[in-house]
Amino acid sequence: MAAPTSCSASNATSASDADIVLLRGLIRSRFHWGPFAPLVEQQWPERRLWQPELPGNGYAHQRRSPASISAMTDVIRDQVITSKPVVVIAISMGAMVACDWAKRFPTEVKELHLINTSFANMAKPWQRLQPKAVFALLRAARHWSTDPAALEHTVWQQTVQLGPLAEQDIDIISDWITFARQHPIKASNALRQMWAASRFRAPKSKPCQHTYIYASKQDALVDWQCSLAISQRWECSLLTHATAGHDLPLQDPGWLLHQIAQQSATLHNDQCATNTTATADSE
Template identity: 35%
Template sequence: MHWILLRGLTREQSHWGAFPRMLEEAFPGHRFHLVDLPGTGVHYKDPSPDNIAAIRDKVRHSVSHIPAPYSLLGLSMGGMVALDWSQHAPEGEIQNLVLINTSSGFSPPWRRMRPGAWPRIARLLARRELFDREADILRLTCNRPVSLDTTKHWYSIQRQRPVGIGNAYAQLKSAASFKPLPQRPLPDALLLASRGDRIVHWTCSEVLEQRWQWTLKVHPSAGHDLPLDDPEWIIHQIKNWLPE
């Protein structure tokens, strides 16, 4: 099984940290492909579209060399792209769907972006000092202590492959305007949410659970970046949910 991993707003494949290696060890029969959204990572020099549908088209094109079917795992805005892909894919192209701390137009704006997060994110996008900015992003998105090595690594990523302010705002506009189609794309999907998420309220995942009768698991204390805060918990939930 080929898994496509998609990260969130202004983040790229290197921000996953040790999580992909842990997935490979936990699921030896599966292959995990880290795919960057346009405007980030290997595509950092490319302009990002300002809507999820166009981002999804570019992601699909970038993985066209990987044989279908796929399983999708998306975090935050990456989850929006994964959900949109599953709703527009030919039958059988998407087999499994895991969405982590994502949101959609089915939830009100103050749940999709918690009011206290707006001014902090605006200041972060405008901040010039890269090391302090990355440290602040980690403080906002993680509830567990983050090592200095992780902060240095994130700083190094931004130095090597900087996400431009135009791409950051295009992605923000894409995320804010995303609303899925009303039809359920798959009989089941795994929704993972963090009760301690200070950016996206966990009930945004609950809305999808109730709308489409999907499986929801809520972490009691982790922050928005659940793969950094508690990757073992995610792997445990996927193992319990995946069909044999």
């Protein structure tokens, strides 16, 4: 009898059969993953980590942002040079790109882990961008061209802050402001991204067999019910964080990584069990 493939839980989360891609959202850069990206590398050291940058944001701020999610997908794919399938971890608008990627190129995407996102055909406009957050961001945007500090403070308030600022919070906001001044985002690019996100409609069924949804119940930007609607429509897992805001990877990176690792380990073990049974049956 042939020896079965080793499928222990210890190697389930370190398998090198796929690369990992991190995708951020509206007017955010890979810079804004903060401590989450290094934690991903530590969790899966055998896997290559890709952090593509959307044109118009961060390190690509001088480029023109695409005006559709599908065009964003094309640009992102061009930056991920690999022959392996990918596990995509994506937040907000980045999750829309991930969804489109999996739908159009299904053999390239092994897993989807979508965080605090929404789709035009599964939520109301005021759920996708909650009115209070919209008004706050519009007020801050008046000073965008002269100094991004007000906008970055407001983004923090709407995506992270749930209580009084701690010293560590002040340091992070300061880093955000410095980065924004060094990599200024054009208002025209922000509008193009908002236009693309507002029109994106997801497929009626999940585009990837292994799709997992994560939502923060205290999200002040995107109503967590959007994630609930997606999970119900697609009949896939929904994991919720009771106290975090929109930027879940920043607020509780350990919790999020643990949940993702658990889902991947369960998937790997299930696949190994199936393969082992098939091998035994063939003997």
